[in-house]
């Protein structure tokens with residue numbers, strides 16, 4: 636009988652979310668044998684966002700070569716153009732998509748931050764939105780995995796750091812979260828908090844297994860968010876935020892782009908049929924580009 640090999644990056648977070656996915660797969664398919672295979676990618680060294688593409692690509696190469704049958708990714712790390720011959724077969728129910736604030740000493744919430752406070756994040760999206768919210772803040776570059784970022788909160792004498800809630804929740808570190816940041820202040824990255832299970836096109840068995848974990852509302856939400864990103868033609872390095880919600884069968888997408896300094900923000904909202912999620916994202920991107928987003932993105936890309 637065929638053993639299904641599930642591939643993941645080697646970081647603790649990647650392994651934890653892959654173990655979670657494999658547990659769910661085993662529940663759905665008790666007769667099937669699963670194995671987890673770690674692909675140690677070059678991208679795992681520095682966690683530089685520029686390297687996200689490298690480790691996604693290395694997992695996809697392993698998938699093409701047949702070394703693994705299902706690749707588990709953090710959806711927000713995936714490019715919006717799907718590579719030939721591979722398909723996203725399952726998008727499981729997303730966890731909380733928001734960013735979280737973790738403060739130090741007496742600072743529990745962002746509103747408590749003193750003037751000129753030092754906040755650690757390397758994300759241009761988080762940086763620009765924090766500066767848009769309060770231009771007195773000092774944003775300090777902060778890379779690495781969740782553990783090393785939490786350590787540097789203390790060792791680099793920061794007043795706070797911003798992380799995706801999803802990472803901490805999956806690592807069972809909910810108790811470290813100071814505050815879930817209101818998306819009005821920090822619009823999350825497109826796809827944040829969701830996973831993607833990718834398989835080879837034509838591998839019907841792997842496709843069926845991965846699809847059994849699919850959560851249709853989550854898939855529609857992330858399609859809208861990523862449609863917006865795709866429509867901007869911006870890629871993962873631009874200051875772009877997007878969050879879709881579904882209520883009473885109506886999808887509402889709130890999304891925007893910022894200048895790197897946070898001084899210009901072009902943000903819009905669109906609603907419609909969840910079945911047309913991707914198109915709604917593309918349409919909002921066109922509107923935002925026309926409302927000044929094109930100039931904002933060109934400036935951000937030039938830096």
Ligand SMILES: NCc1[nH]cc(CCC(=O)O)c1CC(=O)O
Nearest residue numbers: 709711798799801802827828829
């Ligand atoms: N940019 C790196 C990255 N990619 C996925 C996550 C975990 C959260 C998720 O799955 O959305 C993180 C960490 C972070 O942004 O704090």
